[in-house]
Amino acid sequence: MNDERPVHAPGGEHPSVAERAIADLVQAARGIRARAYAPYSHFPVGAALLCADGTVITGVNVENASSPLACCAERAAVYAAVAAGQQVFRAIAVVGGERPLTPCGGCRQVLAEFGDLTVVAATPDPAVPVRSFRLSALLPESFGKEDVGV
Ligand SMILES: [Zn+2]
Numbered sequence: 592m593n594d595e596r597p598v599h600a601p602g603g604e605h606p607s608v609a610e611r612a613i614a615d616l617v618q619a620a621r622g623i624r625a626r627a628y629a630p631y632s633h634f635p636v637g638a639a640l641l642c643a644d645g646t647v648i649t650g651v652n653v654e655n656a657s658s659p660l661a662c663c664a665e666r667a668a669v670y671a672a673v674a675a676g677q678q679v680f681r682a683i684a685v686v687g688g689e690r691p692l693t694p695c696g697g698c699r700q701v702l703a704e705f706g707d708l709t710v711v712a713a714t715p716d717p718a719v720p721v722r723s724f725r726l727s728a729l730l731p732e733s734f735g736k737e738d739v740g741v
Contacts, residue, residue, distance in 0.1 A: 608709050610684045612641060616684040617713045617721055619647050624664075624686050624715065627651035631658065634689040638664035640672050643679035648672040665698035669705070682709035689714060692724045699730040 618637045624637030629652055636652040650668030654661040660671075665685060672680070683702065685692050691712035694702065702708060703726055710729060712722040727733070 593733045603700075608641070611721070612645075613682065613684070613709075614722070616641050616647060616682055617686065617711060619649055620664075620684040620686040620713065621715055623649040623651055624641075627664065628653045630654060631661075634688060636664040636685065636692065637670040638686075639684045640668040640677075640680055641682040641684075642672060642677040643681055644677075645670075646675075646677060649674060663695060663698050666701050666722065669701055678705065680705050680708045682711060684711040686711055686713045686715055689716075689719075691719065693722075693724065693729055696730075699726065700733065702726055703730050703733045703735060727740055 611702045615638075619639035620637040622637070623639065624635050627635030628636065629635045631654045640648045640650070642648065648668055648671050650666070650671055651665045652662065652664045653667060666684060668683065685694060691714055693710060693712050703709070707725055707727045710724045710726050712724070713719070
């Protein structure tokens with residue numbers, strides 16, 4: 592985390608998150624992906640959330656025989672992070688299939704609750720370029736706390 596060079600990835604940027612931190616985050620998402628519970632879709636996803644204090648908290652998708660009850664890796668990571676006492680996030684890396692994944696609409700909304708973090712879309716293959724976005728670019732004009740008077 593000592594490397595403070597800014598990220599200049601295609602598709603977006605977030606200069607406050609160092610390249611080294613992003614690389615570590617992607618590795619964490621790749622690593623945790625093997626723990627996904629995806630017996631129905633066979634589409635394991637790993638996510639790694641970078642908290643403001645440098646802590647990385649991971650999540651995986653967890654499916655269910657009652658399919659609407661499945662939970663995406665991104666939300667699993669957010670929920671675990673909040674339970675661990677974290678509420679300020681800088682970035683999330685997501686690793687799924689053969690092309691870089693961005694979070695689904697539901698996860699974008701859940702992430703937006705915690706600010707305009709960097710979203711890093713990667714694949715299990717380190718040879719595939721990582722894409723980086725601001726969450727506000729993925730969910731413009733989002734519904735938020737101010738809309739409910741908080
Ligand atoms: Zn999702």
